[in-house]
Amino acid sequence: MNTFIAVDIGGTNIRCALFPEVGDSYISIKKIRTENPNDSSDTPNKRLVSCIENIWPKNDTVLGICAAAPGSVSINDGVVLLAPNIPGWNNLPLGKTLEQHFSVKTFINNDARLAAYGEWKKGAGIGHLNVIYFTISTGIGGGIIINGKPLQGDIGIATEVGHIIIDPNGPKCGCGQYGHLEAFSSGTAIENFIREKIISKDPESEYFQNEIPSAYKIAQAANSGNKLAIEAFNQAGYYLGIGVANYLHIFNPSCVIFGGGVTQSGDLLFDPFNVSLEKHILNKEYLNNLTITTAKLGDNAGLVGCVEFLRDIFIQI
Ligand SMILES: [Zn+2]
Incomplete structure (x- = not known):
């Protein structure tokens, strides 16, 4: 065999x-x-x-x-x-x-690009020819499929989807630069939002008892009604809407897939995201036939992407 x-x-x-x-x-x-x-x-x-x-x-x-x-x-x-x-x-x-x-x-x-390939071939993007995949966890990575082909770039370092500049005066990104999408909407960004409120002794931050919580704990706090935690997700969703609007304007995909732990926070992130996306989109045509969905393959997206990538190459040979 x-x-x-x-x-x-x-x-x-x-x-x-x-x-x-x-x-x-x-x-x-x-x-x-x-x-x-x-x-x-x-x-x-x-x-x-x-x-x-x-x-x-x-x-x-x-x-x-x-x-x-x-x-x-x-x-x-x-x-x-x-x-x-x-x-x-x-x-x-x-x-x-x-x-x-x-x-x-x-x-x-790149791992996120291969996860995008897996989701496109066998997961949430099946049947679409133009797909953008975001994985939002500690950072933000992703991949883009254009007309049925993965976008690689000249030497293969395209689709650093978390490092587009949303606001050059914004917070510092994990990469060292400022105001990237990742610095606003990743799990780390959500944690940093609460960290700053704890440092500035915001009264609502007493809920966290001086411990910097994980994004998962912040989601739990938001679901219990903590205003700062809700604000943290509102900010992440708002800027994610701006980032995705930028991508829709350039690539006009028919499917946007969200994977990664932070996206499991559901409406906390996606309610403010949807409002922001509608507000910042050039016109509604970009949204009319657009499927926005969550990833299906979980942790296996990268492995499935690898094997589907190999299958496609070996079929061509
Ligand atoms: Zn960055």
Whole structure:
């Protein structure tokens, strides 16, 4: 049997899955921690290789490997330019390393873009040709499908959807710049909003007893009626509406998909988002045939994206 190997590399865990050439479910899957806290010589790079070795089939043929890496990836040569959550992964020739070790064709791409590919092919975007996918958790990532093809950019670093500038005088982003969408609407942005209220001793912040809550806890507080928590989500939703309006004006998609933990806060985020989107859109035509939906594949979106990406490439060959 012919198989593919899909790899999802996160800051905390690496997951490798063996898929058949056709079919929806994986044959086997393995998860290991990205770093070994007990052994500094055991690098994430080595752990990734051993994770793949672990699921390598004894009797079947592996046609190709696709790995979803967090950060900027130069897709033509498989170099991870920068992965902020994995120490030492600067200009790492991951594609070449894996290809030499395993002697099969290997593709590396950005994790959020591959998750977008998975959601488009097998999840919430099925049947659409123009899709924008946002994953909103600690940061904001995503991917864009245009006329049935993923937008990659010249060297493959397009679709940094969280780092468009909403207000240059806005809060500092995780990337170091100011006023990006991520700095307004990510889980970190929601937490920072409450952090500042605690520091300025806003009376409503007493609810949090001087502890900076997670975005999940802030959602719970908002559902219990805490005004600051509601305000935090109102701000996130308002600026998300501005960001998405910008994307609709450029790409005119028929489907916008939201994944990631923060989007599970539901109406808290999406009520202010919808009001803001309608307010900032150039005209209603952008919204008339637009499906706005949540992601369907959960944590597996990246793995599914990897294997669908490989299937499409190998069908073309
Ligand atoms: Zn940024």
